[in-house]
Amino acid sequence: MPHSPNRLVLLAISLLISAATCFAQSTTGTVTMSATVSKFVEINSGGAVTLTGNSGGGVTTDGVANSPLAVSINLGELGPSNSNSFVSALVPLRLRSNAAYVLSMSATVTSSGTTSNRISAADVGFGLGTISRTGTGVNTSGTDTNATSGDPTLAANGSVNGTSGRYEFTAVRSNLSAFSSATTALSGPFIMNAVPRSNVNGLTVPAFFAVKPQFFENGTTTISVTFTVTAP
Amino acid sequence: MRLRLCTFSFLTLLIFLAAAPTTFAQALDISSGGQPTITGAVNGSVTGTANVTGDLAVTINFGEVSPLNTNGVVKVIVPIALRSNQPYQVSVSVSGMNNANTQALQTSDVGFGVQNLRLLGGAGQICNQSTHLIRSPFDNDPATAATVGSNGRVSYASSLGSLSGSTVILSGPELSKNNSSKRQQSDGWIFDAIFVLTPQFFAPGVSSATLIFNISAGPNVPC
Numbered sequence: 001m002p003h004s005p006n007r008l009v010l011l012a013i014s015l016l017i018s019a020a021t022c023f024a025q026s027t028t029g030t031v032t033m034s035a036t037v038s039k040f041v042e043i044n045s046g047g048a049v050t051l052t053g054n055s056g057g058g059v060t061t062d063g064v065a066n067s068p069l070a071v072s073i074n075l076g077e078l079g080p081s082n083s084n085s086f087v088s089a090l091v092p093l094r095l096r097s098n099a100a101y102v103l104s105m106s107a108t109v110t111s112s113g114t115t116s117n118r119i120s121a122a123d124v125g126f127g128l129g130t131i132s133r134t135g136t137g138v139n140t141s142g143t144d145t146n147a148t149s150g151d152p153t154l155a156a157n158g159s160v161n162g163t164s165g166r167y168e169f170t171a172v173r174s175n176l177s178a179f180s181s182a183t184t185a186l187s188g189p190f191i192m193n194a195v196p197r198s199n200v201n202g203l204t205v206p207a208f209f210a211v212k213p214q215f216f217e218n219g220t221t222t223i224s225v226t227f228t229v230t231a232p
Numbered sequence: 233m234r235l236r237l238c239t240f241s242f243l244t245l246l247i248f249l250a251a252a253p254t255t256f257a258q259a260l261d262i263s264s265g266g267q268p269t270i271t272g273a274v275n276g277s278v279t280g281t282a283n284v285t286g287d288l289a290v291t292i293n294f295g296e297v298s299p300l301n302t303n304g305v306v307k308v309i310v311p312i313a314l315r316s317n318q319p320y321q322v323s324v325s326v327s328g329m330n331n332a333n334t335q336a337l338q339t340s341d342v343g344f345g346v347q348n349l350r351l352l353g354g355a356g357q358i359c360n361q362s363t364h365l366i367r368s369p370f371d372n373d374p375a376t377a378a379t380v381g382s383n384g385r386v387s388y389a390s391s392l393g394s395l396s397g398s399t400v401i402l403s404g405p406e407l408s409k410n411n412s413s414k415r416q417q418s419d420g421w422i423f424d425a426i427f428v429l430t431p432q433f434f435a436p437g438v439s440s441a442t443l444i445f446n447i448s449a450g451p452n453v454p455c
Contacts, residue, residue, distance in 0.1 A: 026261060028445065031425070033294065034438060034440040034441075037297055037437055096433070190433075195386075195432055196299075197432070
């Protein structure tokens with residue numbers, strides 16, 4: 001009796017399915033996994049603000065270590081009635097990153113005065129102090145580049161202009177006029193080793209702000225500074 | 233006549249193929265033990281079949297594990313089913329994740345433990361003379377057994393770094409009552425393979441690894 005081709009095909013398919021099903025068992029299995037680590041940077045307060053040389057005024061909103069940086073300072077009297085050499089505010093900053101970072105700053109200074117004798121951005125000294133990379137989990141071998149001249153009250157960073165008589169912060173990036181737009185103040189390699197975010201350590205650097213009391217035009221002045229850290 | 237000979241030969245081959253698994257019935261089998269789950273992930277996922285008769289083929293994407301992920305840990309549970317009609321052992325080997333930068337993700341940063349060994353249905357074999365043994369140090373949930381080391385980095389009681397070559401993680405007596413050559417819905421045991429990754433200040437990048445689970449004849453223990 002001749003075989004029907006259709007029946008043969010069906011039988012073959014059936015046997016193939018049977019074979020495939022029975023082969024379903026296996027002695028091995030695989031688990032593949034992947035994970036992504038993106039660049040991460042953050043800036044927070046490095047602690048309480050220190051205000052010195054002030055007459056009146058005070059720290060309105062203080063810094064709290066490892067909390068968002070949102071400090072408000074009243075520098076008090078900046079006219080000649082303040083007999084101190086400088087009114088200085090030291091604001092500690094804390095930076096953390098898993099990649100090379102750049103800290104930039106921009107500042108605006110607005111005064112109610114209308115003449116050239118009003119307080120301007122150039123009259124507000126600025127600089128970053130000693131950079132500290134300490135504590136468990138911190139990359140202590142990193143070398144940072146401070147683009148400012150440090151404490152603006154240092155004698156090397158300013159002097160009285162012999163012609164105008166006005167005190168001027170003359171060193172590189174030593175006053176806020178150098179930061180009318182976002183300008184690099186500090187940069188360096190990655191800050192944190194592979195540790196959880198709950199680790200509270202990081203890079204700490206003090207930001208100095210200083211004003212020399214002078215015969216400024218009377219009025220009120222508002223100084224607003226924004227720090228931004230990025231991982232280029 | 234020639235066509236008939238060919239047809240006969242072909243059918244004989246197919247019959248042999250169909251019968252082969254029965255004739256050489258696999259006494260050892262590993263498969264999916266159910267739907268894998270993931271928690272604490274940001275842009276992460278896990279894929280695998282919920283069908284316990286499906287192959288073990290799981291893909292885990294832990295997602296973002298930098299501090300951008302503010303969850304405490306990313307935890308993945310992969311149920312794995314085992315079947316055997318003889319004593320068995322399960323071994324695991326890992327490849328990949330060979331980052332030269334020590335601050336990048338390393339195998340020791342992925343916690344790995346075995347928990348919750350349980351019957352897969354009524355045809356799973358319960359042996360009274362031997363117990364199933366989760367080999368040291370893998371008998372833990374890495375999410376709860378994590379600690380912070382002196383260098384500030386999270387470490388686990390066991391991790392993928394605990395695997396050296398093909399490492400036995402589990403062994404015991406036979407797992408199945410029946411002697412079927414086919415996977416069934418209720419004829420073995422299941423355990424949970426747990427993977428944990430704590431988001432940290434790792435060096436940026438993408439890391440991957442592949443684990444191969446293998447079941448083979450184990451130490452000859454009575455049932």
